[in-house]
Amino acid sequence: MNTQEIANDLVALCQQGKFDEAGEKYWADDVVSLEAGGDNAESHGREAARAKGEWWNGTFEINDVAVEGPYVNGDAFIVRFKMSTTNKQSGEKASMDETALYRLKDGKIAEERFFASM
Amino acid sequence: MNTQEIANDLVALCQQGKFDEAGEKYWADDVVSLEAGGDNAESHGREAARAKGEWWNGTFEINDVAVEGPYVNGDAFIVRFKMSTTNKQSGEKASMDETALYRLKDGKIAEERFFASM
Numbered sequence: 001m002n003t004q005e006i007a008n009d010l011v012a013l014c015q016q017g018k019f020d021e022a023g024e025k026y027w028a029d030d031v032v033s034l035e036a037g038g039d040n041a042e043s044h045g046r047e048a049a050r051a052k053g054e055w056w057n058g059t060f061e062i063n064d065v066a067v068e069g070p071y072v073n074g075d076a077f078i079v080r081f082k083m084s085t086t087n088k089q090s091g092e093k094a095s096m097d098e099t100a101l102y103r104l105k106d107g108k109i110a111e112e113r114f115f116a117s118m
Numbered sequence: 119m120n121t122q123e124i125a126n127d128l129v130a131l132c133q134q135g136k137f138d139e140a141g142e143k144y145w146a147d148d149v150v151s152l153e154a155g156g157d158n159a160e161s162h163g164r165e166a167a168r169a170k171g172e173w174w175n176g177t178f179e180i181n182d183v184a185v186e187g188p189y190v191n192g193d194a195f196i197v198r199f200k201m202s203t204t205n206k207q208s209g210e211k212a213s214m215d216e217t218a219l220y221r222l223k224d225g226k227i228a229e230e231r232f233f234a235s236m
Contacts (some may be wrong), residue, residue: 073233
């Protein structure tokens with residue numbers, strides 16, 4: 001699969017809410033995952049990426065999601081995520097608009113970097 | 119100005135259709151500009167970036183433009199451009215949806231990389 005095909009498949013999975021499956025399918029074993037900020041801005045390896053997803057799933061409920069893209073250039077692509085969430089503990093509702101830049105190596109995500117809008 | 123401030127200013131200029139001014143204001147002298155494809159996929163330096171813009175302005179008329187973002191992470195940011203254009207020579211109308219990844223160095227754009235949607 002080339003970059004466009006992998007990117008299309010990842011977007012299709014995310015549009016179905018299958019974020020975990022998308023990660024499991026495409027993360028490299030040594031994937032680097034970079035958030036725009038926060039306590040856990042940089043994580044290394046598939047286990048750490050998975051743990052971040054599990055924390056996220058335990059903390060937020062997704063009410064609505066829109067996934068746009070992919071936008072492709074060479075071995076990299078960008079996806080936009082718009083989401084409305086409810087914090088499972090506090091009940092607080094929030095909306096999120098972010099983009100992710102993925103870099104592939106040998107058909108796997110070597111790096112994912114999330115960009116926040118303010 | 120930090121990344122967020124530069125990104126906000128660039129987006130504001132582009133929303134006013136001032137793409138050339140945005141480049142002139144923020145390109146580094148040795149800016150690298152990377153298209154998603156085409157004959158002129160990689161250009162080096164402010165003169166080359168300017169020439170690409172002049173070619174673009176001579177070829178297309180912008181009918182409508184939407185600029186979304188910026189999305190920021192560290193010294194980099196992403197902007198989305200949706201545009202409808204008319205080819206000045208052929209009259210052909212087209213629509214474009216792309217994102218750009220900008221990397222700053224010393225407050226200037228060291229690299230701009232455009233990502234295409236298909």
